[in-house]
Amino acid sequence: MENLIYNIANIFTSDENARWFVQELNNNFIVDDRWTWLLDGLWVTVRLTFFSFIFGLLIGMVIAVIRVSYDKKQDTPTQSTSQKILRFALGILNFICKSYLNIIQGTPTIVQIMIIYFVILANSTNKIGVATLGFTINSSAYVAEIIRGGINGVDKGQMEAGRSLGFGYISTMVFIVLPQALKSSLPALCNELVVLLKETSVANMVALQDLLSQALLIKSRTYNAFLPLIAAAIIYFVIVSILRWLSDRLERRLSSGDR
C-alpha cells in the first residue's frame, strides 16, 4: 500500500515516472485498441445484468404472489371441492417455491453458476445464455422475498376494494396491489440490481468475457495488474452510480401522488 501511494505520488513528481505512467496507459489501453476490450466486456456485463434482472423480476413476482396467496388462503373456510383442489395445488406450489428460495439463498452464487454451466447445461455453447439463466435463477430468489414484503405492506383494504368492485383475485393483484408493492420495494429492488451487476463479475469463472474477464485479459498481455483492474473498478462504480441516480429519479417521480 505504501509502495502504491509512493508510486502514485512519484508519478507527478518526476518526469521519468510520468513518462512510465503514460507508457503504461498506452500499453494497457491504446495498443491493439485494448480499451475496446473493456467496452466489449462492459457490454456483456450490462446485457447479462439487464436480462437476468428482468427475468428474475418476473419470476420473483410470480413466486411472491404464490407465497402470499397461500398464506392468505389459509384462513378462509373452504366451501367446495374445486376450492379444495385449488388450495391443495397452491400448497404444492408454495412448497416448491419455498424449497427453491431455500436452496438458492442457501448456496453461493458462484457454485450455482458453475453447476449450471459445467453440469446441467454442459453441452450448451451459448455462454451468455447459460450465465443469464444462472443469474436469473439466483436473482429471482432474492427479488421474490423483496416483493413479498412489498405485497404484505400494502393495506389489505386495497385488495378488498378491488374485490368489491368485481375484480378477481389475480386482476386485483396485478392492477392494484402489485403496482403499490413494486413502488414500495423500489429501493430494495434497485439495491438488488446493483448487487447483481457486481455479482456478474463471477461470470469470468465460467469463461464468459464480461468486464472483469476482459480486464484480466489485458493483464495477461501487459503483466500490469494495477491499471486494468482499477479501470474495471471505475467502470463498475460509474455504472452503479448511474443506476442509483436513475432509481432516485424514478422513486421521486412515482411518489408524486404521495402529497
Add this chain to the structure above:
Amino acid sequence: MTDKKALIRVENLTKQFKKTRALDNVSNNIYNGEVVVIIGPSGSGKSTFLRCLNLLEVPTSGHIFFEGIDITDPKNNLNKHRQKMGMVFQQFNLFPHMTIMKNLTIGPMKLLKKSKEEAEKKAMELLERVGLANRADSYPNQLSGGQKQRIAIVRALCMEPDVMLFDEPTSALDPEMVGEVLEVMRDLAKENMTMVVVTHEMGFAREVASRVVFMENGKIIEQNEPKEFFDNPKSERLKMFLDKVL
C-alpha cells in the same frame, strides 16, 4: 312490503371466527329501494353482516341470495355479482397510485368493457354531482377525508350498482367532514338507490332510513321503521342502547 321483491335475501347466516361467533343464524331481506340502517354496539356483528353481503367475509354457513341467485354457491360467478353491489369502506380504500379519474374508470373500463371516453364521461358527471369535478387529476392522498369518501362513493356508483353497502362511512372522518358525506348519501337515497348502511349516525338513521336494524351479539334484536324504532323501542336492550347514544 310484500309487493316488492327481495333484492338480497339472507338465510340463516352464521359467521364463526376462531373463538367468537360474529353472526348467529341471521335471516333478513333487503328490498328494492330500501335504505336499511344497521346500528348496534361495537362487536355486535353489524360490520360482519354487511361484509358478508358481498362475501368479503365468507360466512361459515347460511345463504345469501342476490337478485334471486345464491352467491354463496361457489358455482356462481361471484365477481360478476359483486359488480352490482357497490361498497364504501370506513377507510375509503382509494387506490393511492392512481389519479381520481383512474380510480373511477378502472372498474368500468376493465370489468364493464366501457370505452375510456364513456367511462370518463360518466365519472365526470358523478364527480360534478358530488362537487369534486376539479379534483379529477389529483391523487387520493391530496384530498381531505371527506373528499376521499365522496370519491369512494362515486367509484362504487361508476359501476352502476343495484345496491350500495356502506361500512361505517363516516367513522374515520373529522366531525366537520361528516356532513358532506351524509349529504351525498342522502341524495342517493332520494334517487331510490337501495342502500345498506352500518353507521353510528343516529340522526341519519332517523331521517333517511326506511328501516333501522338493531344488532347485538351477532343477532338482530329489533327492526322497525325509524319513527317507531327510536320513539317506541320494544326490547330492553335497544332501550338501553338508545339511552346511551341519543
